[in-house]
Amino acid sequence: xxxxxxxxxxxxxxxxxxxxxxxxxxxxxxxxxxxxxxxxxxxxxxxxxxxxxxxxxxxxxxxxxxxxxxxxxxxxxxxxxxxxxxxxxxxxxxxxxxxxxxxxxxxxxxxxxxxxxxxxxxxxxxxxxxxxxxxxxxxxxxxxxxxxxxxxxxxxxxxxxxxxxxxxxxxxxxxxxxxxxxxxxxxxxxxxxxxxxxxxxxxxxxxxxxxxxxxxxxxxxxxxxxxxxxxxxxxxxxxxxxxxxxxxxxxxxxxxxxxxxxxxxxxxxxxxxxxxxxxxxxxxxxxxxxxxxxxxxxxxxxxxxxxxxxxxxxxxxxxxxxxxxxxxxxxxxxxxxxxxxxxxxxxxxxxxxxxxxxxxxxxxxxxxxxxxxxxxxxxxxxxxxxxxxxxxxxxxxxxxxxxxxxxxxxxxxxxxxxxxxxxxxxxxxxxxxxxxxxxxxxxxxxxxxxxxxx
Numbered sequence: 001x002x003x004x005x006x007x008x009x010x011x012x013x014x015x016x017x018x019x020x021x022x023x024x025x026x027x028x029x030x031x032x033x034x035x036x037x038x039x040x041x042x043x044x045x046x047x048x049x050x051x052x053x054x055x056x057x058x059x060x061x062x063x064x065x066x067x068x069x070x071x072x073x074x075x076x077x078x079x080x081x082x083x084x085x086x087x088x089x090x091x092x093x094x095x096x097x098x099x100x101x102x103x104x105x106x107x108x109x110x111x112x113x114x115x116x117x118x119x120x121x122x123x124x125x126x127x128x129x130x131x132x133x134x135x136x137x138x139x140x141x142x143x144x145x146x147x148x149x150x151x152x153x154x155x156x157x158x159x160x161x162x163x164x165x166x167x168x169x170x171x172x173x174x175x176x177x178x179x180x181x182x183x184x185x186x187x188x189x190x191x192x193x194x195x196x197x198x199x200x201x202x203x204x205x206x207x208x209x210x211x212x213x214x215x216x217x218x219x220x221x222x223x224x225x226x227x228x229x230x231x232x233x234x235x236x237x238x239x240x241x242x243x244x245x246x247x248x249x250x251x252x253x254x255x256x257x258x259x260x261x262x263x264x265x266x267x268x269x270x271x272x273x274x275x276x277x278x279x280x281x282x283x284x285x286x287x288x289x290x291x292x293x294x295x296x297x298x299x300x301x302x303x304x305x306x307x308x309x310x311x312x313x314x315x316x317x318x319x320x321x322x323x324x325x326x327x328x329x330x331x332x333x334x335x336x337x338x339x340x341x342x343x344x345x346x347x348x349x350x351x352x353x354x355x356x357x358x359x360x361x362x363x364x365x366x367x368x369x370x371x372x373x374x375x376x377x378x379x380x381x382x383x384x385x386x387x388x389x390x391x392x393x394x395x396x397x398x399x400x401x402x403x404x405x406x407x408x409x410x411x412x413x414x415x416x417x418x419x420x421x422x423x424x425x426x427x428x429x430x431x432x433x434x435x436x437x438x439x440x441x442x443x444x445x446x447x448x449x450x451x452x453x454x
Contacts, residue, residue: 230305
């Protein structure tokens, strides 16, 4: 139930944010707005406020603001199943407004999504402060690509990094940012109470970003949580247990424990735990679950259902200006990540099987809601940026397609004919619906695979 409710909340909030951007911009430049719809298709409920009818429609996969004079916006009308609104003031139509005003109205939805993400990230920073973990390397994420893990191999586990090249670092995030910003080639990591090490950074900026994100802070292998009914509970593990061996190998850090667990999906894994000063042998069988690796390939990994103690972090209180700066920084970083993912999809580096639909959104929103307010706000921000970036794609019917029409008009000195825009918008509708079917089909396939993998 929480997953369903959180999905409805996420979609409703972000669609309303986007469409209200269009609505208020249209009103600001004097465009008549006959209808504001949350969802597509048959009208379920609605009310009038001034000249605008606000409606809730049957297909809850988006929304639209219907502006007078946008004759090429027939795709929404076809789904709506109703004819055009009468009594349109010719001086208040979309096409009667100057190019800059139309561009502002079309861009306003995306702008609102970016502003919402900034506000969400800033709210997290304002409430919880800026999280700062010491720059102590715990290891490399087990999901890291082999070539990236090899680059990080010279770093001794447990080392505290004090500088990346000539750039001093005070906490883990600064270290990761310094690695991302460093040029390709050799870079010296200076360590506290240990000799410096030299890493050979790859030429690809994306690989450097992956390297920075696969290094993990040091976390002791002590259980702080054991899920009810999980493989961990069935094996007899308890809160406070320190895992000292897994699969016959010594465990010094949580990353090593995770690697051992994930490497044994559905297979018995011998463990040795320290409990009340004694060593206790146990055997756990991690559940087999599907997940995406950091190079975005699907794989089966083990899951035990236990959590570690929190990382030894500090929370630096920030003022509203600093929180806003953090919001901008996180939004820019998220946008960059999504743009890289889109590029990988287009070039084939990332399989289209990795696209997710409504089920993926639902699972992610439900999980974020269970983890608390900060996690839920973080997911809202991420998804808001996602909507903004996807809406900027130059596909007719999306905002990016409308902006493409305006760019063509600016170059030609006159707009495309209404007939051409209608045909292109219908083509855009086919593309968008096709992508939605593909993404949701991937969800169904993953659900079936997960069921038969049990």
